[in-house]
Amino acid sequence: MTLRHLRIFVKVCETGSVTLAGEELFIAQPSVSLAISELESYYGIKLFDRISRRLQITESGKFFLQYATHITGLFDEMEKGLKNIDATGTIRIGSSVTIGNHLLPGYIKAFREIYPEIRIEAVVDNSDRIEEHVLKNRLDFALVEGSVHSEYITGKRFMDDDLVVICSKDHILAGRDSVSPRELSSMDLLLRERGSAGRETLEGIFSAFGFEVRPTFESISTQAIVRAIEAGLGVSFLPYLLVKEDIEKGMVRMLKLEGASFERHFSIIHHKNKFITPGMQAFMDLCK
Template sequence: MLDAHLHVFLTVAEKRNFSRAAEFLNLTQPAISQQIQTLEEYYGAKLFERTNKRVELTQAGHVLVPYAQKIMETHHHALQAVNDLTGQVTGKLTIGASLTIGEYILPKLLANFSGNYPKVEPTVKIGNTEVIAEHMLSGTIDLGLIEGPIHNKHLHVVPFLEDEMLLIVPANHMLNRYTEVEVDDVANETFLLREAGSGTRFAMEELLHDLSIQPKRVIQLGSLQSIKEGVEAGLGISFLSKWTIQKEIQLQSIHPVRIKGVRLKRQFSLLNRKGQFASRAVTEFMRVVQETKWEEEK
């Protein structure tokens, strides 16, 4: 079928390599080459320039990409519509999640969902809040789960879980005897931050601004795990979601504290595009997200 060939074409266009595309699609490289050749014969144009190490889209290839994406999206919606009509919850579900949610919240949601709807094939794309919003606008994901604020008239944001950012210090830090500290107690500390565009980074910068704290030194790290390990090693202190530090608190490898008189609350939210087709799988996953109960580990 033509849509299968277009799926191969889009995968090669993304991977820029026939071998990686073959591995990703679980096909042989000759099979990939054959399908691309069939497409080139169908359209009467060369779609890729091949070199030893990578492939590049030709002008015709660049022109075809948005049409191929639209065809695949339409086919996906048609399949879902037929399944919905017959009462089946099947097909593919592509979820975008920001890092905190993707690592610490989404696994439980997927377990709850898959237990009830085993015929749905979920795929997850992880990125910071801005990246997930871009995926949602381009239609490359069915819905998103984000931790940062998004203001776009084309997107619909629905909160589903309250979060609190806690200050974490090393286990041997001088503040580890306290549950609450004054602003002045942390003003001269080194702060570990996520990258720009991260919901965690945004929330932390907002809090530092509200507290009139201008860190003398900031170290930027690319993941939540690297920040936690940095705090454990004494590299600095940081603010992280309460949902991400439950195990470390139990192990007493870090110590959480609050700033007196301050509670940094935020919402984890569902994200979808206004007017976007919602399959039964999307609708049911959104229901699972909103109905799942959460308890902090003691």
């Protein structure tokens, strides 16, 4: 088993095709097939099921992919570091939307003041997609809200935030301090997209009460939701940090959702096989 075998396997997983993997690696299709067969024979496992001429990765294959991705990635990082030992390094950081809007810019600014020679590349997306990027080694680490879903990811809590209900200042709930899940379920809901941490939390709450989340307005933009709420289109359930300024300006009203405290944890996450460089650790240490 060689690094070449791992690269071929990872590329087949990325493309979903032996033919496409061969084209991207400039390797003949029989050589790609042979490399996969040799891996399966060497480890005594089946990496793919061949169903209706399509490759379906097996559970053993998914396990193997986590290590293969990071072994090849670590080798590439080593080569890049050795060839550019005096050059500027790069740290790839991911962030969920709440953290990306309110915390990440400040962290990056503070880091650049201390380490101006290190380049920061940042991606802001919903928590599910950020987690996927970490798993595939497209990001070195990430700052996310809520819980992670993969056993291959490790996380460390660094801050907390609350989820709150917001409505317009003219809404029937505007004069109240709280609302029950049952009442909320009967109202027009304006929510973030599926995969966002706040949406996932509300779906869990409604599911526990036997309600279904059916938004009348859905957006990846929190500001679009806030503007729609100001226009009286409904209510929402959002992270306090995202709507703090709008609440303080009196543009929207805040309520608590009855039944529990909806405090969320912000965490620094990375793949458990990821090698954390001193630069990465220095950035993580700034997050508090």
